[in-house]
Amino acid sequence: MSCEICNGSGWKTVEMDGVESVTRCDCWRETLVAQAYREARIPTRYARCELGNFEHNDMNSLRSAWQKARAFVDAFPVVEQGLLFHGPTGVGKTHLAIGVLKEVVRRKGARAYFFETGELLKLVRDTYNRSVEETELDVLRPVFEADLLVLDDLGTEKTSEWVQETLGLVVNTRYNARRATIFTSNLSDRADEPVLQNTFVYQLGLRTRSRLREMCDWIPMDGIDVREVGPHASPSDIVRWQKTSPSSPENLKKAGGFPTRARNMARAQLRDKGSAELKWSGGKAGS
DSSP: OOOTTTTTSSEEEEEETTEEEEEEOHHHHHHHHHHHHHHTTOOGGGTTOOGGGOOOTTOHHHHHHHHHHHHHHHHTTSOSOEEEEEOSTTSSHHHHHHHHHHHHHHHHOOOEEEEEHHHHHHHHHHTTSTTOOOOHHHHHHHHHHOSEEEEEEETOSOOOHHHHHHHHHHHHHHHHHTOEEEEEEOOBOOTTOSOGGGBHHHHHOHHHHHHHHHHEEEEEOOOOOHHHHOSSOOHHHHHHHHHHOTTSHHHHHHHTTSOHHHHHHHHHHHHHHOTTOOSOTTSSTTO
16 A cells, blocks of 8 residues: 555655755655564564563663663664673563664664574574575675674573584674674573583683673673563562472572583583583583
């Protein structure tokens, strides 16, 4: 259906001080924004995520993360650092990251892309198949050159030397080019983390962690798992979740912060081999 104002031409007539002129119709900009959203690769599941509908429920860490996200958008593209949202599952890290992406596309005309980390690694790995015409550089070029990149779920993939090198290349390229990047992750950066595999150092290596520390504002997020409890949770819903859910802070603390079997395996390896030589395909942790 054609725009009633411009009849699909993309131009509209305006009058100022008795003088008529033409300017771009609002529908033209809306069309461009819609196209930019499609090219940004925003998953359908997150299509409705906006900064304006992020529920922080007056929780300090969520409200602070939301405020920093808004400040980032206001300042973009003149920003010194990107953002790294980290915390447990279901607290809204991806929602905020996509909300920022949409705002900088809509308000600032930025070229932005969203990639889930495991998906990006698979796309790169698939280029090694001779039947695939796309090259590794074809996949990584928009990742390297985007005005804003959102890299979601950093650290959920099984680590290896290749994974660390590939993610390190992405981080280092954007670091050197001073291009803004937003990361989300469930990983921990605590030195007393009971399971080494759950840390940035183990999953990404010391060098990449150091880059991330400099290039991003690390923003902790803590709260209820909205995927489990649902939106608009009542106080009784929250109390029930805190008591019964394996993912609640109370129950995670009782379990040592990690599934029992994985925790016991990691501790056994630490006891037998020492903290620097956990058994994984990439060699020593953090190398």
